[in-house]
Amino acid sequence: MTVLVAERRDLGVFLGRIVRLDAGALVRIRPSGPDHLTLWAALPFDVLVARTVPGSWLDDATVSAAELLESTELPRRRDSEWRGSLPPDRDWQPLDTVPADVVRNLITAGQKAFRAAGTQAAGESLLDHETLRVSTPGSPEVAVTFRLLLALARMAFLGDGPVGVSSCGPWVRLTAEHGTVYHRTASFGVTLLR
Structure with a gap:
């Protein structure tokens, strides 16, 4: 299955920075509306980062940031390896x-x-x-x-x-x-x- 990203460069810049900070980092991909994805990653110093890019995907998936950086196909899913919760969507x-x-x-x-x-x-x-x-x-x-x-x-x-x-x-x-x-x-x- 392919993660469809309109701006591959946006995805690449985000993933490249994550991998430089932690070569084994995971990235969580979640749909955020009909034509956008939000990418989540945990930095080594206990901060979650998120970047929303144009694109589409069907569900919530966790994969290796390094593997996703190298491929247009979704790498092997590692959903069970994600640790911690994501922040709330609303009530900020x-x-x-x-x-x-x-x-x-x-x-x-x-x-x-x-x-x-x-x-x-x-x-x-x-x-x-x-x-x-x-x-x-x-x-x-x-x-x-x-x-x-x-x-x-x-x-x-x-x-x-x-x-x-x-x-x-x-x-x-x-x-x-x-x-x-x-x-x-x-x-x-x-x-x-x-």
Whole structure:
């Protein structure tokens, strides 16, 4: 079966970046309307990325990103290997938009801090650094960690337009000109037994 993609270059750019970050990465292909597909992938630093391209496919399929990059045919399905859930389709609360130049400056500063950190442990803590806090009146503040901005940079999703910040339950989403990144914040609950 062939995944029909109107713009093969869009698919190739997305898959190429995923494979450079993780040669064994999986990509999930889902129809998103009658003439578009949304491609999902999990980055090694706990961020989901998504890119919607013109095309068609019948159902939800998970395959090797590297194999799909090399073929126009759908590679062997690996649906059972996908780990984790996808973010909700609706009920997102728009919080703010941030100019692309501001986001670009934050990314540059974060990347310099990464290089200066020197150790993996220090780099891990930088990923969780709260780079922005955004909210709308009547809603709690939401932290945007550097891992989301790094994902925008690594996937080259940032264009000249503003970046939209929204949330839905434990999920935080950044919507940029060339793609979207998601992070699910950890939520811990304590239950007292009597």
